[in-house]
Amino acid sequence: MSEAKYVGIDLAKNVFQLHGANALGKVEFRKRLMRDQLPQFVAALSPCVIAMEACASAHDWARRFRAMGHEVRLISPQFVKPFVKGNKTDGNDAEGICDAVRQKNMRFVPIKTVEQQDIQSLHRIRSRLVSNRTGLVCQMRGILLERGFTCGVSISRARRELPKLIHDQSNVLTPMAREALLELLAEFSVIEERIKIFDQKIDQVFKASEVCQRVSAISGVGPKTSTAFVAAVSDARDFKNGRHFAAWLGLVPKQRSSGNKVHLLDISKRGDKYLRTLLVHGARAVLRTAATKTTRFHQWALEVALRRGAARAIVAIANKMARMIWVLMAKGEIYKAA
16 A cells, blocks of 8 residues: 655646655555546545645545545646756656645635536636627727728727618618628627526526625625636635735736835736626726715725726735625625725
8 A cells, every 4th residue: 555645746637647755754555547547546545635736626535535535736827847857747747746735835716616616617708709709899999990981999999880881771881791790790700699598597506695695795706706606716715814815816016026125016817807807807997986975995096096096906906895795705795884
């Protein structure tokens, strides 16, 4: 029986590389297994710490290995890279993962449940549909601009203006151009309907979740933002405080400091881009309506915008929203506007 205390697994589709080490770091085994061999081998191991990079299929394997009685740790690839020695090979990657998990100050990625991944799938599909819709609108606007017609940038203006321009038989559009634009317009309508379907699915998840409803009480946070955060964060208590949570989302400045000189740069933009985008959009809505509100939060937002400009204020508001979300999710509190 192997005495491995730590096992690093380099994940792939069919071929998996394993590296086992004891508590002192001495190599116990190096294995190369096929997909159908991996579960049997891991089940035969004594309870140990299994580490993998947080990548495709990692959460599924983590749940399966955890059910076998092992302690599972997922590590961000950027934290594994410094521990990989020599050239990039499966064996070196597995050894690097095994070395990384043994570090006392290593940060780990929470393991997601199947339900969380289902919610994330809804958001990912909707996000792709929105990107496709944006591409279609840009293409139609470009074709019309080449013929002397202009259309507003926003989707709401595109919905109003594009059909009028395309269906107007008195303008200079040729039959061929009009026919092509009608095809794009029909595709645009289909995507709009599909986006509505996924909006309804996300709303159903929101109504069924008490945590989502508590989080949505924050100004600038709606069903999409709240469900996205609940899906992405398994346990908010994994973060030490709200500041660490905001840093995980990339909403804090990068530093280039030395000695007594502290030099702060732009925000780091680390972590989940989708979550950060939702917060920034919500912060923009908060700032836009702050003049009509009397809460301390909105007054603070106006003061920051006046002192530092709208762009910096939006990032600062998003940072504060992230900290609020952490408090509600980690401590189970109810939002109360000051």
